[in-house]
Amino acid sequence: MNSKLERMKELILTLDKAAKAYYQDAEEIISNFEYDKLYDELVELEKETNIVMAGSPTVSVGYEVLSELPKENHAYPMLSLDKTKEVAALADWLGEKEGILSWKLDGLTIVLTYQNGELVKAVTRGNGVTGEVITNNAKTFKNLPLRISYKGELVLRGEAVIKYSDFEAINQEIDLIDAKYKNPRNLCSGSVRQLNSEITAKRNVHFFAFALVQADGVDFKNSREEQRKWLASMGFEVVEGKMVQKETIEQTVLWFSKQIEQNDFPSDGLVLIFDDISYGQSLGRTAKFPKDSIAFKWADEIKETKLTEVEWSASRTGLINPVAIFEPVELEGTTVSRASLHNISIVENLELGIGDTITVYKANMIIPQIAENLTKSGNLPIPEHCPVCEHETVIKNENGVKALYCINKECLAKKVKSLTLFVSRDAMNIEGLSEATLEKLINIGIIKEIADIYKLNEHKDMIVTMEGFGEKSFQNMMDSIEKSRKTNVVKFLYSLGIPNIGLSNAKLICKEFGYEFEKIRHAKAEQLIEIQGVGEVIAKFFEAYFEKEENNRIVDDLLKEIHLEEMKENKEEQSLEGLTFVITGSVHQFANRNEVKAVIEEKGGKVTGSVTSKTNYLINNDIESNSSKNKKAKELGVPIITEQEFIDML
Numbered sequence: 001m002n003s004k005l006e007r008m009k010e011l012i013l014t015l016d017k018a019a020k021a022y023y024q025d026a027e028e029i030i031s032n033f034e035y036d037k038l039y040d041e042l043v044e045l046e047k048e049t050n051i052v053m054a055g056s057p058t059v060s061v062g063y064e065v066l067s068e069l070p071k072e073n074h075a076y077p078m079l080s081l082d083k084t085k086e087v088a089a090l091a092d093w094l095g096e097k098e099g100i101l102s103w104k105l106d107g108l109t110i111v112l113t114y115q116n117g118e119l120v121k122a123v124t125r126g127n128g129v130t131g132e133v134i135t136n137n138a139k140t141f142k143n144l145p146l147r148i149s150y151k152g153e154l155v156l157r158g159e160a161v162i163k164y165s166d167f168e169a170i171n172q173e174i175d176l177i178d179a180k181y182k183n184p185r186n187l188c189s190g191s192v193r194q195l196n197s198e199i200t201a202k203r204n205v206h207f208f209a210f211a212l213v214q215a216d217g218v219d220f221k222n223s224r225e226e227q228r229k230w231l232a233s234m235g236f237e238v239v240e241g242k243m244v245q246k247e248t249i250e251q252t253v254l255w256f257s258k259q260i261e262q263n264d265f266p267s268d269g270l271v272l273i274f275d276d277i278s279y280g281q282s283l284g285r286t287a288k289f290p291k292d293s294i295a296f297k298w299a300d301e302i303k304e305t306k307l308t309e310v311e312w313s314a315s316r317t318g319l320i321n322p323v324a325i326f327e328p329v330e331l332e333g334t335t336v337s338r339a340s341l342h343n344i345s346i347v348e349n350l351e352l353g354i355g356d357t358i359t360v361y362k363a364n365m366i367i368p369q370i371a372e373n374l375t376k377s378g379n380l381p382i383p384e385h386c387p388v389c390e391h392e393t394v395i396k397n398e399n400g401v402k403a404l405y406c407i408n409k410e411c412l413a414k415k416v417k418s419l420t421l422f423v424s425r426d427a428m429n430i431e432g433l434s435e436a437t438l439e440k441l442i443n444i445g446i447i448k449e450i451a452d453i454y455k456l457n458e459h460k461d462m463i464v465t466m467e468g469f470g471e472k473s474f475q476n477m478m479d480s481i482e483k484s485r486k487t488n489v490v491k492f493l494y495s496l497g498i499p500n501i502g503l504s505n506a507k508l509i510c511k512e513f514g515y516e517f518e519k520i521r522h523a524k525a526e527q528l529i530e531i532q533g534v535g536e537v538i539a540k541f542f543e544a545y546f547e548k549e550e551n552n553r554i555v556d557d558l559l560k561e562i563h564l565e566e567m568k569e570n571k572e573e574q575s576l577e578g579l580t581f582v583i584t585g586s587v588h589q590f591a592n593r594n595e596v597k598a599v600i601e602e603k604g605g606k607v608t609g610s611v612t613s614k615t616n617y618l619i620n621n622d623i624e625s626n627s628s629k630n631k632k633a634k635e636l637g638v639p640i641i642t643e644q645e646f647i648d649m650l
């Protein structure tokens, strides 16, 4: 008995700590799988012993809502939902009644209040008793009606979610200093619980209504389905749901399961509610659950496998993410061999070691996760050095979640953008190395410095197995890298990403120093200021860049890999000197308009964006076109020439 009590106390502590991280910070320090398992164990023990400790998560919430947002108590407590993983249990629960089965959306639950047809309040679920007031943020949700035709007091609940597609896009763009968000739920929580609603507005948050709490004077004919229809008629997007009876429930669950993969919004199961409102309400509630509805969680397909490696991948925020690599297994129809471990707390809780036998599943049928570690050897070392720059790492503990960081400001992982510039068209022009690919190669330590781009051949075996890569795209990339070795000093200088040195400044500077790189790199600020078009700020940045030993090392390493073709000012070549061109419409012989521009500039000409009296030629293959540029050219008497005529001119 005593050992059971001890275990119960231990479970309560662990669950409380996890729930705090999960609800306050949208972080996971143990997997949902583990959380649910420990929770079920606690429920079992409470049944066996007939004891429920004060503060047990089975009857109450053990955490406060902590944030700088204003707080408010809910008029109706926001309960959790009882759960089952069995379809048969759903059918039994429904009995002879009709129900509505809908997605259990995985975002942030919000209660909205409308008065006089206007949205007056939005509050998060918080801990179910107290929530945070986020009214101004809610007003930026993409599909939320701000005014409705019903003038009484309306209270409804729904889920704020961020779609997978938006999650990917937003995560790419989020400020470097902002930590990367791990999943749409995490991003949604971070976006909705903002002090500044401008940020929320940029995050494309959608709202799906799932329950009507109050709308006096409207006759819903005692039907939840009628309420859903009414909400839709008010302009709300209502979560997708289907009417079911015990005979049809199995095929409806199957329908939902098939639908998941196409779903752009995250869900973590289904919810079944009685259509008969008064019947449902007559059932009352337990301390934690209403009795008129029940959640269905997917019975995850779980496979046993062996942990072969943990990959530590540094990110542009400095965060180093652990990823488990295991012997491939088939899960829900696809082969899986990797799963994010999220943070150090998860690694520690799982007591991982290489060679351990682990069980894996796909959370919500989509994201691979480790469920349990069966052998718990706990011998996995946490890296003391960054996989990218080898600087010492630190473990930061933020609100009970431990995470590993590289704190080196110069770490290449933090400089993905500069590499993106290096490979861009106007710089070294390397095709097939997207920002995402570069980031990945950096994060797993294949690219540790820029010059490593020229050594990718050595990592062919690894790269061809990467998502989106195959033999062919690898070869194309290699060809492009080889081609880029031959370049000129202007492109090279621009590719270094020296602050404020764009392509045109690079040209001016190179020209001034006779296109000789050795002279260019030793240029002094006072010499640079003399160049027309180069200001003091640019000059200082330029000088400072080449005063740094580390930068010179980077440059020297690159010079070993590339060849700078001679560039001389050749008067004959400058055949377009003094001429100004405008290019419009599509081109056929050049790859694109930028290439035409490059040729013009190479030959001393200039390209501008709009036709003025100073324009010498408008290049346009569609001479008859009525575009504004054509009209303007005709007006001003500027000759319009085709691409072919331009080539002839050369």
Ligand SMILES: NC(=O)c1ccc[n+]([C@@H]2O[C@H](COP(=O)([O-])OP(=O)(O)OC[C@H]3O[C@@H](n4cnc5c(N)ncnc54)[C@H](O)[C@@H]3O)[C@@H](O)[C@H]2O)c1
Binding pocket: 018, 019, 022, 023, 027, 028, 029, 030, 031, 032, 033, 035, 036, 078, 079, 080, 081, 082, 102, 103, 104, 105, 106, 109, 125, 159, 210, 211, 239, 271, 295
């Ligand atoms: N990993 C962790 O450390 C950790 C910690 C705590 C909780 N959890 C996870 O959270 C779960 C418990 O979460 P909970 O108690 O917040 O919520 P729940 O799973 O009991 O779900 C209830 C909530 O679902 C929402 N919902 C979404 N769509 C709905 C719909 N169509 N109809 C009705 N309600 C809908 C509502 O807000 C409702 O309050 C656990 O099972 C666990 O998986 C994980």
Ligand SMILES: [Zn+2]
Binding pocket: 314, 386, 387, 388, 389, 390, 391, 406, 407, 408, 411, 412, 413
């Ligand atoms: Zn580093």
